[in-house]
Amino acid sequence: MTTEKLYSHFLKNPSISTDTRNITPGCIFFALKGDNFNANAFAAQALEKGASFVVIDEDKYALNNQCLFVDDVLTALQDLARHHRKQLSIPVVGLTGSNGKTTSKELVNAVLAERYNTFATFGNLNNHIGVPLSILSISDDVQIAVIEMGANHQKEIELLCTIAQPTHGIITNVGMAHLDGFGGFEGVKKGKAELYAYLKETHGYIFINRDNPYLLEMSAAAGLNKLIYYGTENGNTIKGSLKSSDPFIEVEWTNHDVYSSAKTHLTGSYNFENILAAICIGDFFDMSPEEINNGLTNYQPKNNRSQLTKTEKNTVICDFYNANPSSMSAALNNISTLSAAKKTAILGDMFELGPESDEQHKLIAKQASESGLDEIIFIGKYFFVFKDELKALFFETPAEAANYLQQNPIENNLVLLKGSRGMKLESLLQYL
Structure with a gap:
């Protein structure tokens, strides 16, 4: 056949x-x-x-x-997906990164959808099976597609680029994620840069956060010349600033001609750069500030990523879809800046860190214990190793933590609930 x-x-x-x-x-x-x-x-x-x-x-x-x-x-x-992609004469924005991929993809799609008929990767169908399925879901009436590409080892982004064939691309950031498969942080940079290499070869456009030195280094190494910059300094196509992030993010931005501001339903100051990326991409595709801001304001976070949930007893930052040292550190920094009478962090193990697992869990445990939060609860065998070194509560399994929370309910707190997907921390939400 x-x-x-x-x-x-x-x-x-x-x-x-x-x-x-x-x-x-x-x-x-x-x-x-x-x-x-x-x-x-x-x-x-x-x-x-x-x-x-x-x-x-x-x-x-x-x-x-x-x-x-x-x-x-x-x-x-x-091969079927590659063939279908070749029949589509539309812009395809390829998106990857260590953190914020899915949120950025959703934000970009929310903005572009204010003017265009768009397609975006559903959920996290971003691997060697999900990307082909996504491409094959693009119908003839779609004007712009946003395709998320995930990877846990080198050459994977290279493969996905041959399927999605992006005309535009963005790496949200590079961080301490999937260190085991990539062989360390330098391996992460090399793997993500495969998107830059593809777009260099195919003369595509790259959207790049000029505040991120790793991305600048990677883009220079790739010899890219079709760069559209965003960031917090002058000289960028989009310049933005974080106006407020307690608890929801409000940004101010300009494209040299117009100053504008947008309120969002996203929590977590670490999402500021994801919002700027969506603004930059919307601006590139000739959208007005009003359209861009409407898209940002109308976006409602879901899938337990930076999702603020009010329960009967607490306000919970549901960020337990996944975790790595970079995103965990950012989440701890964020809750430390938010206004609340009492704050609690419930942190689950981080997976796929390979030989660096012990060190990275120790660093996060130390950061959490020094963050000034009222209570810290660690869950999982990797964190449990440090139970005698730090003043905090440690449980080996979510079930043990659930039993504790039933006997010792947390009330009137701002709670950060974060861990790798495999920890299944959603099981604890009913006790919060």
Whole structure:
């Protein structure tokens, strides 16, 4: 089955599924393989549920002419997405970074959607499977697409660029994330810079935070020349300042011609640079200050990223979708600046840090203990190592912490709840 022939089927049935639990009538089911599963075995089930075709790479599962045989299902999915992308003559903004990817993607989309018919990566479908699925979801009426690209090792952004084929790009920042896979911080910089390398090769545009020395260093090394700068100093296309961040962010900005301000529903001063990025991209695509500000104001954070939630007993900063040392440090700095009678931080382990895990957890634990907060609660085996060194509460599991919170309820506090996704700290929200 060639890519062109598969694409002809896709045009008649432009819906893709990789999970038999989510089969829609007429979709094409791609039987992907993983470490613990082989979806070829579910080809018959997919057809029974209404799939028009199934794409398989083991011929023993071929039942009839609705089974399309390829050498490798994942490669076929990626090649199909590349082919579809080539049919689209629209700007595609490729977005990556260690922190703030998804929030930045949502902000950029919220701004651009004030004028354009946009498409943005749904949720965090930002890997070698999610990016192809995102590209294949772009319909003919879309005018601009914003594609998030995640990575936990080198060469991954390079691969995703060949699929998304961005015409514009932005690296939000580089930080202490996925250190194990990247081989340390220098490896993170090298991996993220693969977006710069692609856009250098294809003569694309880069939006860059001029306040970030790492990004300036990386852009210079890549030899980029189509740069659009944003930041807090003069000489940038967009110059901005943080007017307020207690608890919600308000920014002032100018594009040399007009001074403007925007109020948002985002908490966390660390989101200031993400907001400036969205302003810069909106301005580049000829949007008015009014349109840009409306997009920022109308954006409501979700998915437990910098999300301020009022419970019956407390105000909780729900930031437990993920965590790494850079984002954890920023979150602690932020809560320290916010106004509240009492403040508590509940921090869960950070994953994928490799050999640097002990040191990074120790640094965060030390920062938290010195932050002046009224109470610190650490959860997880990596933090638990330091239970005899610091004055704080330590629990090995969220279940143990939940039991404590039931017996010792926290009330009338501003609570930061943050940890890596695998810690499942959302289970504690009901006790706060």
